[in-house]
Amino acid sequence: MIAAPLGGCGSIAASAGEFTPVEPGVLTVATSAVPSPGFWEGTPSHPTGGFEYELALELAKRFGLGRVAVKIVHFHRIVRGHLGGADLGIDLITPTSEREEHLEFSTPYLKSAPTVLVRAGTEVPDLKTAQELRWGAIQSTTFVETIEDSIVPESEPVLFDGQQEVVAALEEGKIEATLLDLPLAVAIAERSAGQLEAVAQLPDAEALAVALPKGSSNRQAVDSAIRALTSDGTIESLLEEWVGGDAANPEAEIPLLHTTLR
Amino acid sequence: MLAALTSALAGISLKSPSGAAWEFLILFLVVIVGPPLMTKARVPGIIGLLVGGFVIGPYGLDLIGAGNTTVPDLGQLGLLYLMFVAGVELDLSLVRIHRRAVLTYGVLTFALPMTFGTVIGLALGWILPAALLLGALLSSHTLLLYPTARAAGLSADRGVATAVGATVLTDTAALVVLAAISGTQVAGGSPTSIAAQIVLGLAVLVAFTLLLLPRLARLAFRYLGTDRVVRYLLAVSSFLAAGTVADIFGIEPIVGAFFAGLALNRLVPNEGPLMDRIDFFGSAVFVPIFLVSVGLLLDPKVMVEGGTLKLAGLFILASLAGKALSAGIARLALGYSGPQATLMLGLTVPQAAATLAATIVGFNIGLFDQSVVNAALVLILASIVVGTLLVDRSVARVPTPEGVGARIGARILVVLTDPAQAALAFALAARIAAADGGVVRGLLAAPRGNAAALEPRLGELLAAGYAVGVDAEPHLLVHHALAEGVVNVATESRASLVLLGVADAAGGSPFGSEAEAIAAGLAVPLGVLLGTEPTVREVEVVREADDHPGCAFDAGGLAIDLGRRIAGAAVEAADLGPAALESPPEGVLRIMPATSWQLAAGSADPRPGSAVLLLPDL
Numbered sequence: 051m052i053a054a055p056l057g058g059c060g061s062i063a064a065s066a067g068e069f070t071p072v073e074p075g076v077l078t079v080a081t082s083a084v085p086s087p088g089f090w091e092g093t094p095s096h097p098t099g100g101f102e103y104e105l106a107l108e109l110a111k112r113f114g115l116g117r118v119a120v121k122i123v124h125f126h127r128i129v130r131g132h133l134g135g136a137d138l139g140i141d142l143i144t145p146t147s148e149r150e151e152h153l154e155f156s157t158p159y160l161k162s163a164p165t166v167l168v169r170a171g172t173e174v175p176d177l178k179t180a181q182e183l184r185w186g187a188i189q190s191t192t193f194v195e196t197i198e199d200s201i202v203p204e205s206e207p208v209l210f211d212g213q214q215e216v217v218a219a220l221e222e223g224k225i226e227a228t229l230l231d232l233p234l235a236v237a238i239a240e241r242s243a244g245q246l247e248a249v250a251q252l253p254d255a256e257a258l259a260v261a262l263p264k265g266s267s268n269r270q271a272v273d274s275a276i277r278a279l280t281s282d283g284t285i286e287s288l289l290e291e292w293v294g295g296d297a298a299n300p301e302a303e304i305p306l307l308h309t310t311l312r
Numbered sequence: 313m314l315a316a317l318t319s320a321l322a323g324i325s326l327k328s329p330s331g332a333a334w335e336f337l338i339l340f341l342v343v344i345v346g347p348p349l350m351t352k353a354r355v356p357g358i359i360g361l362l363v364g365g366f367v368i369g370p371y372g373l374d375l376i377g378a379g380n381t382t383v384p385d386l387g388q389l390g391l392l393y394l395m396f397v398a399g400v401e402l403d404l405s406l407v408r409i410h411r412r413a414v415l416t417y418g419v420l421t422f423a424l425p426m427t428f429g430t431v432i433g434l435a436l437g438w439i440l441p442a443a444l445l446l447g448a449l450l451s452s453h454t455l456l457l458y459p460t461a462r463a464a465g466l467s468a469d470r471g472v473a474t475a476v477g478a479t480v481l482t483d484t485a486a487l488v489v490l491a492a493i494s495g496t497q498v499a500g501g502s503p504t505s506i507a508a509q510i511v512l513g514l515a516v517l518v519a520f521t522l523l524l525l526p527r528l529a530r531l532a533f534r535y536l537g538t539d540r541v542v543r544y545l546l547a548v549s550s551f552l553a554a555g556t557v558a559d560i561f562g563i564e565p566i567v568g569a570f571f572a573g574l575a576l577n578r579l580v581p582n583e584g585p586l587m588d589r590i591d592f593f594g595s596a597v598f599v600p601i602f603l604v605s606v607g608l609l610l611d612p613k614v615m616v617e618g619g620t621l622k623l624a625g626l627f628i629l630a631s632l633a634g635k636a637l638s639a640g641i642a643r644l645a646l647g648y649s650g651p652q653a654t655l656m657l658g659l660t661v662p663q664a665a666a667t668l669a670a671t672i673v674g675f676n677i678g679l680f681d682q683s684v685v686n687a688a689l690v691l692i693l694a695s696i697v698v699g700t701l702l703v704d705r706s707v708a709r710v711p712t713p714e715g716v717g718a719r720i721g722a723r724i725l726v727v728l729t730d731p732a733q734a735a736l737a738f739a740l741a742a743r744i745a746a747a748d749g750g751v752v753r754g755l756l757a758a759p760r761g762n763a764a765a766l767e768p769r770l771g772e773l774l775a776a777g778y779a780v781g782v783d784a785e786p787h788l789l790v791h792h793a794l795a796e797g798v799v800n801v802a803t804e805s806r807a808s809l810v811l812l813g814v815a816d817a818a819g820g821s822p823f824g825s826e827a828e829a830i831a832a833g834l835a836v837p838l839g840v841l842l843g844t845e846p847t848v849r850e851v852e853v854v855r856e857a858d859d860h861p862g863c864a865f866d867a868g869g870l871a872i873d874l875g876r877r878i879a880g881a882a883v884e885a886a887d888l889g890p891a892a893l894e895s896p897p898e899g900v901l902r903i904m905p906a907t908s909w910q911l912a913a914g915s916a917d918p919r920p921g922s923a924v925l926l927l928p929d930l
Contacts, residue, residue: 065433065442065674067681161381270681278678282498 066278067270069113072137077110077118080136080261082125083213088237088293089142094120101233101292102140105159108284109138109260112275125212126190129153131264138272139261142231144192153264156272158257159285164196165235166250166307168227169220174250174307177201184208186216186225192256193229200252221245231258232304233293240294250307335382338368338375343600356696358456358664361600362689365607376608386598387605391672392569393598394665396551397590398454398483399573400580403467405719405748407477410470417474417642418481421660425634426451426489432626442679445493445670449688450631452486452666455479456696457659457703465712468719471652472710474642475659480574483666487570488514490670491563497677498562513561521554521571529579533781543783544589550576566669581751583723585783606668606689609675615686623687628694635661651709658702663695720837720873721748725807727755727789727798731769733813734776735846736923740901741811742780744877752777753805754784757797763790795829802834811839811925831928837870840906843923845899851875852896854904855885867905867929874925875903895919905929 072078084090084097092098097120106118123134125141131152133139142162145155166174174180185207187193197207208225210216217238219225230238235248260276262269279285342364347357368375376383407414429450433443455476458467466472495510532546554572555565580586614620635657643653671688674680724741728734734754741752754773758766770786777784791797802810812830831838853875855868868885875883878901896902898921906926918924 064436065438065446065680065684066678067683270683274675274678274681276678277676278497281677 066274067268067272069115069268069271069275071113071115072135073119075116077106077113077115077138078121078136079106079118080121080123080128080133080139081141082123082128084120084122086213086234087241089234090120091292094122099292101288102142104288104292105279105285106140108279108288109272109275112278113271125188128261129190133261133263137262137268138266141261142234142258143261144256145259146192149261151264154262154266154269156260156262156269157276158259159276159280160231160233160258160289161255162231162233162258163251163253163255164193164229165232165248165252165304166227167217167220167230167235167238168247168249169223170244170247172226172247172249174227177308180227180250180307183226184224186210186219186228188212188216196252197229217246231256233289236304237293248304251304252307332382335376335380339383339601339604342368342604343596346604347600356456356700358603358696359693361603362607362610362693365604366610366612367607368604369608369610371611371613383601383605383608387602390598390600390602390605391566391669392551392555393548393594394602395487395566395569395669396547396573397594397599398665399570400547400576400587400590401455401582402480402574402577403473403476403582403749404480404574404577406473407480410473410477413470413474413642413646414477414481416646417638417656418478418485420638420641421453421478421635422451422482422485424451424638425631426486428630428634429627432630436623436626441493441497442674444489445674445679446627446684448486448489448493449667449670449674450627450634450663450691451489452483452663452670453479453635453660453695454662454664454666455659456662456664457699460703461655461659461707464707464710466655466707466710468713469652469655469710470713471648471656472659474646474648475656478660482660483570484574486666486670487564487567490673491558491567493679494564494673494677495562497679509562513558513563516561517554517558517563517568517571520557521568521575525550525554525572525575526579529576530781533579534779540585540589540783543586544593547576547580547586547590564669564673566673570666578746578749579781581745581749584751585785602668606672609682609685610689611682611686614682615690617683620683620686621690623683624690624694627687627691631663631691631695632661632698649710651706654702654706655710658699658706661695661702662699663692667692719748719750720809720870721745721750721877722808723750723806724752724809724811725755725798725802725805726752726784726811726813727757727801728773728813729757729794730813730844731756731772731776732844733841734773735779736844736848737811737813737841738773738777738782738784739780739846739848740841740878740925742782743880744809744874745782747877748808750808752782752784753807754786755789755798755801756786757794758788758790759794760790760792763788795826795833798830799833802836807836809837809839810834811841813841827926827928837867838928839874840926840928841923842926843918845921845923847899848878848901848923849899850901851879851883852900852902853883853885854902855887867927871903871905871927874927878903896922896924898922901925903927 081090081102084094085092086100089100089102090097091100091103097103110118121134121136123132128139128141129143129149168174180201181203183203184205185197185201185203187197187207187209189209189211194207194209197203210219216228220228232251239246239248260272262272343361346360346364350360351357366372370377426447429447430443433446458476461467461472491514492510496506529546529550533543536542536546551569551572554568558568559565580590639653639657642648642656648656667688671680671685675685721744724745726737726741728737738752738754745752754777756766756770756773767788770788773784773786789797789801798810798812812827827840853871872883872885895918901923903925904927906928
């Protein structure tokens with residue numbers, strides 16, 4: 051009897067925080083790479099799908115905004131608080147205390163373990179083997195520190211500007227392994243036609259959250275929206291749709307690489 | 313040497329504390345230190361836990377960071393526990409006794425704050441689900457101050473009993489609204505299918521908790537629950553199971569936990585040992601951790617924002633106005649005195665369990681933001697302070713009801729001289745106690761010098777109690793005069809009824825003069841049980857022969873009451889004439905008021921397969 055008026059929640063709920071976009075009617079989102087397998091499909095001007103793009107669409111719908119506009123901003127600029135005038139950044143960003151000096155972070159929308167991506171045939175059964183590999187990582191990501199502190203490879207990791215560069219270097223054999231967030235590593239491996247493999251995940255999962263400009267008054271609304279999308283199963287189903295079951299259920303397949311024996 | 317030591321010390325690397333041990337240490341320190349600090353400042357201890365949560369949380373010292381999942385997960389378990397305890401502690405017998413007043417006051421004290429809250433939500437421009445959820449969180453209340461009224465001897469006062477009974481209605485109604493709101497927000501599909509799912513879910517939940525769960529729990533208590541740890545874990549499992557059933561249908565698990573509490577209400581008497589353990593673990597670990605986890609959400613920056621304070625003011629106004637209006641109307645309609653109405657208001661103003669539950673659920677499903685959570689926390693603080701003031705002011709002005717403590721099944725003391733009677737005695741005691749949600753304690757009488765020989769037989773009493781779902785905590789009653797021993801223990805334990813087992817009346821038992829001495833010394837009724845047959849198929853009540861003007865109890869009325877409780881149906885007293893002094897037929901329990909000469913004349917053992925319960929009417 052009360053279901054009918056309760057059914058829709060396409061408008062802003064004042065009780066859950068107000069969202070004021072930079073451009074009326076538009077949710078402007080900063081990210082570092084489009085396409086990014088499973089996360090941003092299509093082109094920056096015509097995104098066609100992907101987990102994070104669909105997440106942005108859901109947020110826009112909840113805030114009563116008609117469309118999503120994408121701005122490409124380099125990852126290391128995003129984490130220093132430069133969102134290029136966007137309302138928010140969605141780019142598999144892990145909140146850290148250093149980044150919190152420049153940005154506001156929402157409640158996490160995913161928890162993800164750093165995952166080892168290698169060329170097919172490379173085995174990483176233990177830490178010692180991992181230490182003997184040549185590692186690469188995207189600069190300004192938390193993975194640089196994770197590789198240096200937790201894996202402690204014999205040679206310094208090679209830093210790259212972005213995801214496409216690090217994956218290309220891996221495919222070309224310039225590096226032997228890299229760390230990426232589990233869903234992204236799984237998605238890249240699945241689309242590599244058997245060339246790449248996600249072979250191990252590290253023990254400590256990291257939270258991934260939406261970044262907002264420092265002092266943004268929109269944080270409460272974004273927090274509420276993410277809690278709503280988590281509790282109604284939207285985030286899980288988007289993850290399954292765009293990245294696959296392994297990413298949605300990371301404990302199922304990918305073995306753990308113990309990093310405590312340094 | 314020194315250089316080597318310096319070098320070794322320089323090589324030591326310490327890291328900042330982290331991990332589960334550190335988090336639990338911080339949590340428990342807050343639980344230990346928070347409430348006493350607040351209590352010293354004359355602020356309720358619960359506030360100490362909330363403030364402690366803030367201090368260690370991301371908006372305080374950040375010892376428990378925003379991404380921490382351990383504390384919130386444990387907090388969720390604590391929330392389920394809290395709702396289970398809220399259900400299991402409610403005195404359902406009061407609902408039955410004062411049902412008209414309970415219904416009237418329950419409807420008023422739910423509907424008025426619900427309406428005010430919803431109107432305020434809509435006026436603030438909230439969407440309907442958020443406004444309704446606000447109404448629900450304002451309409452419930454928590455009986456935080458009931459112990460104050462109970463300590464003042466007012467638990468049987470009509471006003472107090474009505475307020476306690478009304479809690480069943482308000483909390484159930486508030487949680488049903490919560491179930492509907494969260495269901496519509498979380499479940500996918502058309503409005504019709506969502507509504508159907510919620511209705512089906514509630515129907516299944518009610519069937520599971522109120523029909524299936526008590527039976528399963530009774531069976532489990534009987535066959536698995538001889539170990540106290542197992543009994544406790546069964547109680548915990550029951551609310552987890554009910555929470556899971558609720559969750560399957562998209563209903564918040566706290567609704568299931570509350571219903572599980574109601575379902576086990578009769579099986580877990582408030583003064584019983586199992587309730588002690590549930591209370592102990594709840595108040596020591598689970599509930600404090602929940603409150604600390606709520607404190608993690610406290611953000612002083614948000615709390616002192618104009619918007620949050622405005623919300624808090626409106627919440628307080630709607631809640632207090634709704635509750636005060638309810639008490640005022642109830643006073644006029646149901647004839648309560650002014651102090652009674654004030655006491656009822658004081659008892660129903662404090663908000664904690666269901667309010668926090670509704671708020672946190674609203675937050676988790678994205679209907680509420682942090683300012684609503686913080687405003688609700690201000691409301692909780694204000695409601696507890698106002699409630700405390702009202703109860704403290706009114707409790708001394710409400711007269712203590714006369715003849716209270718008269719709920720016959722509240723605390724039954726079973727005294728046996730022979731463990732062979734344990735099965736029959738505990739079966740009858742359990743049935744008598746059930747209607748009042750009472751407890752049964754068992755004593756095995758042991759004359760001085762014989763205690764060591766009888767002690768091993770306590771296990772028989774324990775097993776017999778468990779077989780009928782009673783944790784009787786049997787002890788030896790070592791005595792040199794049985795009458796004095798029984799009277800002393802009954803007085804000390806505030807027994808409401810004493811059942812004295814006499815297995816072998818003809819064999820020099822404590823019958824006759826000792827039963828008379830016990831009955832004369834007790835301030836509560838005594839039942840003298842003859843026979844050992846535990847399977848009673850029929851109850852026969854004998855009409856009292858004469859009036860005994862000086863008698864302390866209406867033995868005839870008591871016989872009918874006990875007969876009704878034991879038989880589970882109304883019974884009428886019959887005049888058996890001289891046949892009353894003969895043994896009853898097989899499978900029959902005969903309950904009869906007995907004068908002194910009848911006690912003496914009826915001292916023969918009943919034939920095997922039957923039993924007699926004599927109620928001395930001296």
